Amino acid sequence: MDYTLTPLGDQAIVITVSHEINEEAQANVRLISQLLDKQRPYWMVEYIPAFTTVTVFYHPVVLNKDGILPYEQVKKNLEELLTLVESGDAATPRTIEIPVCYGGEFGPDLEFVAEHNNLTTREVIDIHKSGDYSVYMIGFAPGFPFIGGMSEKIAAPRRNSPRLEIPERTVGIAGKQTGVYPIETPGGWQLIGRTPKRLFTPEQEIPSLLRAGDKIIFKEISEAEYQSWEESSS
Amino acid sequence: MMKIVKDGLLTSVQDLGRTGYQKYGVIASGSMDTFAHRIANLLVGNEENEATLEVTLLGPVIKFEEEAIISICGGNLSPSIDGEKIKMWKPIFVTKGATLSFGKPQSGCRSYIAIGGGMDIPPVMESRATYMRANIGGYEGRSLEPDDVIQFRQSRPYPRKIQAEKRSYVEMDWAISTDLIPNYSPRPVISLIKGPQYEWFKEDSQQSLFSTPFKVSSQSDRMGFRMEGETLSLKEPRELISEAVSFGSIQVPNDGNPIVLLADRQTTGGYPKIGQVASVDLPVLCQMKPGEHLTFKEMTLAEAQQALLEQEHSIQLLKRSISLKQKEELK
Numbered sequence: 001m002d003y004t005l006t007p008l009g010d011q012a013i014v015i016t017v018s019h020e021i022n023e024e025a026q027a028n029v030r031l032i033s034q035l036l037d038k039q040r041p042y043w044m045v046e047y048i049p050a051f052t053t054v055t056v057f058y059h060p061v062v063l064n065k066d067g068i069l070p071y072e073q074v075k076k077n078l079e080e081l082l083t084l085v086e087s088g089d090a091a092t093p094r095t096i097e098i099p100v101c102y103g104g105e106f107g108p109d110l111e112f113v114a115e116h117n118n119l120t121t122r123e124v125i126d127i128h129k130s131g132d133y134s135v136y137m138i139g140f141a142p143g144f145p146f147i148g149g150m151s152e153k154i155a156a157p158r159r160n161s162p163r164l165e166i167p168e169r170t171v172g173i174a175g176k177q178t179g180v181y182p183i184e185t186p187g188g189w190q191l192i193g194r195t196p197k198r199l200f201t202p203e204q205e206i207p208s209l210l211r212a213g214d215k216i217i218f219k220e221i222s223e224a225e226y227q228s229w230e231e232s233s234s
Numbered sequence: 235m236m237k238i239v240k241d242g243l244l245t246s247v248q249d250l251g252r253t254g255y256q257k258y259g260v261i262a263s264g265s266m267d268t269f270a271h272r273i274a275n276l277l278v279g280n281e282e283n284e285a286t287l288e289v290t291l292l293g294p295v296i297k298f299e300e301e302a303i304i305s306i307c308g309g310n311l312s313p314s315i316d317g318e319k320i321k322m323w324k325p326i327f328v329t330k331g332a333t334l335s336f337g338k339p340q341s342g343c344r345s346y347i348a349i350g351g352g353m354d355i356p357p358v359m360e361s362r363a364t365y366m367r368a369n370i371g372g373y374e375g376r377s378l379e380p381d382d383v384i385q386f387r388q389s390r391p392y393p394r395k396i397q398a399e400k401r402s403y404v405e406m407d408w409a410i411s412t413d414l415i416p417n418y419s420p421r422p423v424i425s426l427i428k429g430p431q432y433e434w435f436k437e438d439s440q441q442s443l444f445s446t447p448f449k450v451s452s453q454s455d456r457m458g459f460r461m462e463g464e465t466l467s468l469k470e471p472r473e474l475i476s477e478a479v480s481f482g483s484i485q486v487p488n489d490g491n492p493i494v495l496l497a498d499r500q501t502t503g504g505y506p507k508i509g510q511v512a513s514v515d516l517p518v519l520c521q522m523k524p525g526e527h528l529t530f531k532e533m534t535l536a537e538a539q540q541a542l543l544e545q546e547h548s549i550q551l552l553k554r555s556i557s558l559k560q561k562e563e564l565k
Binding site (some may be wrong): 006047050225 | 252253255256257258260261358359367368370377427429430450475476478483500502507510512513535536539542543546550
């Protein structure tokens with residue numbers, strides 16, 4: 001695996017595996033993340049995976065020895081560690097089903113997305129739920145997935161003026177991307193539906209439903225199904 | 235326990251941040267001035283990561299419903315107890331019924347109140363820091379409001395000689411050395427390491443970064459300081475693939491005005507990073523108020539790490555002498 005190591009300030013180091021977003025970069029980011037989870041080097045504070053990088057935060061004080069710069073020591077340690085990454089041992093991606101109630105009060109912009117693309121709202125829903133989606137990375141907000149794989153047929157520009165509050169679990173489209181807001185937040189996405197499934201659960205040990213690499217299936221549900229799901233989970 | 239009588243501008247429960255969960259998109263939060271936070275805890279015999287109250291600019295009024303050992307470190311917001319000015323950077327014994335309040339900001343804008351034994355705040359994702367935007371952690375996930383009551387986890391034993399006195403508070407007769415206290419200047423020079431995308435910027439922008447002053451704009455908060463000054467531009471339009479940012483990363487959006495990312499930063503960012511504030515200078519930076527100016531001075535990564543190791547060394551020494559002092563007092 002090819003990679004470069006560069007500093008981010010005096011307490012972090014960036015592993016860059018690619019300069020473009022592609023499947024291989026995604027797989028390598030996942031492999032490195034798995035390795036770091038397994039090995040948990042004593043000098044590591046935590047790490048943040050992204051599209052083409054894994055940034056590792058470290059304790060410079062723990063590495064204060066022999067007059068060698070902590071950064072150089074981390075670099076050496078990481079180079080040794082990364083020899084343990086073997087292609088092919090990435091866990092098979094999980095498939096997570098996200099039920100979505102499209103349109104109505106949950107998806108006030110469904111009609112806009114349809115009109116914008118000369119489609120019916122039915123067609124927008126059918127295209128959205130039949131996509132082959134995967135999670136590129138989690139970031140921006142707790143549990144927020146950057147999802148790749150949406151059909152350009154239902155792409156839609158962001159709203160000119162962002163909404164001040166978008167309810168949690170709302171499914172939206174922005175440009176060629178689709179996503180789900182895990183927490184209530186302001187935003188300019190076109191809103192097409194809502195899921196009863198929580199993406200962010202701070203009370204659980206792993207607070208994010210999704211992780212990079214997951215395959216996603218959006219499953220259409222009726223409003224009645226949405227309500228009963230919400231009731232059963234509360 | 236203690237009761238919030240007035241809330242002040244922004245008072246929140248913070249520790250050294252929620253680490254380990256940024257990979258799930260959960261922001262770190264935590265104290266802005268981590269140096270003051272750590273010292274405040276050490277002075278009252280706590281672990282460095284114990285939660286403190288971060289007080290901003292206009293402080294709260296807090297009534298102690300039971301006795302406690304407290305310390306106040308960080309920016310000087312003129313703390314007083316029952317109307318009498320008290321000293322900062324030292325342990326203070328307060329009796330039941332004492333009222334802590336704040337006055338005019340003298341230096342900096344954030345004070346940290348540590349309570350010996352800690353506050354009874356349930357950790358969320360292993361941290362007591364308040365992540366206000368997501369309503370997570372701290373006191374019910376929000377800043378403190380009047381009538382909020384915070385219980386203490388355990389009371390610290392305090393010297394017998396102090397118990398005997400009939401006053402609402404007693405300042406201990408020792409404090410940390412003034413050499414260790416940061417200079418919270420309203421016009422500081424902040425050390426900066428070149429950022430990962432420094433070379434993407436035009437040469438005159440690279441020069442401006444280290445030669446012209448920048449103002450902390452009014453659009454500045456715990457998430458980041460938006461700076462105003464010379465606008466910084468790229469040699470050619472380039473898109474950065476979103477990647478991790480850290481405490482002190484300076485990213486430059488398309489308008490050319492740099493943003494220094496601070497405690498409540500998001501986990502990742504897509505703007506090029508022209509620089510990274512050296513960790514040792516973050517406390518001073520984080521004490522700045524909107525309208526104040528700073529200049530950046532270049533520091534190499536090696537110098538920044540060396541300075542950090544030296545600072546950590548002096549904190550370790552301090553820790554040892556404080557713990558000796560505390561043992562002595564309990565005899």
